[in-house]
Amino acid sequence: MLRTRLKNGLRVIVQESRAAPVAAFFVFYQIGSRQEPPGYTGAGHWVEHMLFRGTAQFPPGEFDRIMARSGAVFNALTSPDWTLYYETLPAHQLSLAIEAESDRMINAIFAPQDFEAERSVILTELEGAENSAYWLLMDEVRAIAYQVHGYHHPTIGWRDDLLQMTRDALYGYYRQAYTPGEAVIVAVGDFSAQAALDQIEAAFGHIPPVERLTPLRRVVEPPQRVERRVILHGTDPTAHVVIAFHTVAADHADFFPLVIMDAILSGAKGMGLFGGGINSRRTRLNHALVETEIAVYAGTWFEPTLDPGLFWLNAAHSPEIPHATVEEALLREIERLQNEPAAADELARAVKQTRAQFAYGRESVSAQAYWLGFSELVADSAWLEGWDDALAQVTAADVQRVAQTYFRRENRNIGWYVPEAEQLENETPEADEQAKAP
């Protein structure tokens, strides 16, 4: 593996992988929706769309055409923390990806008519997501959990901001955000690492660094002082309870005990884009909620984030089961972890599953590129290289400690999704409070 930083600040990681005649080229920008100011939410995601609308060198449609012709799988993604452009393609076509990505780092056109067409496309994308009550509930809970930090708003943006955005404002956002200093490039595949690095340097090395007009400030979400709740009504038929606790960023020492806690509660996850599900019935939430027929599904989710993120629990009710019952059952499993250390075999299983998931998820060049780039963004290469050791060192006492530290009443955000046909009588949060005050 070769790793370097060019003079313009661009970080480059190149790794040979000779198992198959393919290559992955990933360009991460350390710009996500969390940095978008009020009134401009959704800007990062919109820019991501505009980067497929052409440059002088690759007129509209041409990027798609040459990539598809070459046999590439390509797309782009915007998250709260980062924006990613990627191509996975036959290894001998790597230079195409390098050339096209260096071009659109600075040369995207943002033609007014394309900008307007994308406004309409993105509104349609938003409406599609809003068809799901579950998606809306997640949105609401995230919004009450974060009152100051940019994780408050959805990555796609608030509808009104999307309606108000101007072409020039969006173009300005692009020119400030898409700079070599904000980018991490990763190439993994069946090629000579040195040759690939030389090519990348030739294509990107001349791009000048850009100084931000307004330096970005790292916004800190103030500690939550009180439990927050939200109730969403809708017509989708299955009731849900969602609970989110504030925790830590990926580079915090407590990150790994939280990963293991997640696995103990509902099984190891793939983490990131390339994880797959594994069997997870021997887990605490499955025993406590699904086997007892309180819920048809119960799970947890915890993912690495640049700023302190949320640890989520959720459950989809079995028919006729009240929200309070499901919520209590979820919280009882948290209390168990707070009150008694996990058994040795349970801990060992969680560690082995998590390590296996990590191994399976890195089989393809795309997954390897993703993890190399992602770890560079959230922490540094040591974070990725130390993953296995860090997991192996987690003790039952660590898990108990993080359960006690972060899963406090005043640190939680609870959302209920209530199908319209259901009666809310005797089922208000206030009534529940009396029923289960600790």
Place this chain on the structure above:
Amino acid sequence: MNMRIPVPSRRPMRAKRGSLETPPRFGHSGPQNIIRTVLPNGIIVLVRENFSAPVVCIEGAIRCGSVHDAWIRIDGLAMSPHPPGKPLHEAKATPELAGLADFTASMLSRGSRRFTKDAFDLAVEDVGASLGLAADPHLTNFGATSLAEDFPSMLEVLADILRFPTFPPDQVARLSKRRQVFLQERDHDPGQWAADRFAQGIYGPAHPYGYPVSGRAEQVAQIDRTHLQQFHQSFFTPNGAILVVTGAVTHTEALNRIEAMFGDWQGTPNVHPLPITPPLAADADVRTFAQGKQQCDLIIGTGAPHAHHPDYYAVRVANTILGQFGLMGRLGERLREEMGIAYYVGSQVDTGAAQHLLEPVDWTRQPDPTPHPAATESVNTEPVSADRQIRGSWHAVLGTNPEHIPAAIEAVVEEFRRLGEHHVDPQELDDAQSYMTGILPLALETNGGVAATLLNIEWQQLGADHLARYQERIYAVTAEDVRRVAQTYLCGQPLRLAVAGPAIPEKLPLHLLENV
């Protein structure tokens, strides 16, 4: 269902269904590295060694699926699905126990002779493996991924659950309730509703391609333990079962272990009875959601040929041009890039089984992997609907705001016509062919990708040389072929529309479904 923070992307990341694309190269190892063996009981075993990572992937299938749902009666008796020489039959209504095959598959991991549900969970989860099962119309598919050291125990588990499930009553009741809740939720998804109704419109409600493999909540509620036992007893057979192993295990070891676990299993082959499809008719299914939805999902299309039909490769190339290439082909260019009315739009071809796959084949006597002769037939220009045996659909899918629905329908039908009336530009044709062949190494990068590809080739009887000939077949398609198949299928047959969502306009341009 998981809790990931939604990550918007420029291209909708939807799973494709029913793709039969099969790539030409197996990484650097080459197809010569794959060894195919047929056991005396008819199990077809394919093994490909790959020691690049300490992982083994198993993919396999038993030749039974939702085509067999109709053959278990509600009183628990099995009817004969073997009308001699007649794999096609008349049927009007969805089977009373629709969803039985998939329910059976889901029950296998919940109790078997040696592995109670808890023992199964212990055996799989404690080693960080994954093992899953699900049915499709013709196959009960299973797959397991584990570290190489756990391959023997995964085979042991698989053999026991496939051969000796016990269907514990409490587990049946529990799973039934869960499935019903998920199916009710599914029915409330406009995209899912449109897809279900479109399929029903093409194939008819009695056809296994025309109703969901999972069945509907009211049908699942009727399935009891007796039905599951009877289904397993009637249709789970080693004869023709396929087992693909790829990863860090030698050919010899894999074969020896499979023989030890499965060698004494005996059974006869299944026929795959399909109902005759109703005549294609220009018609629309519309469902308006009164509240809670923002976007409409729409499907419009018609019947298409199966993978052994002489038009098959021309249809695939034409479909790539229509709604796949680059950012979803011509449809993406028109409805998304130009009109800006759809975030997701594209087209797809879903294909079912060719006629020869419906007939019972005794694999204890036919170990030869030669492709079925139907694969090499050359002349047949009849539309697929002529003999009322539709085995595939070719359709556009999109999501849009309700106010844009009429314009979207008009634009889609216009693109159908453009493809059927004018020759595609040579460059556009070459682009599509280059994409379809160039993308294939990616599908064969991982053990899972190789295993899934081998399984499909074996099931479809595409022949051992299929991958080698794929490129030649794609490049053999001419501009006239593309025009002709678009004219034959998209323009020459009635179109079917399904649309669901909020505030659907009362006046839709349904006259366009009659076609030209």
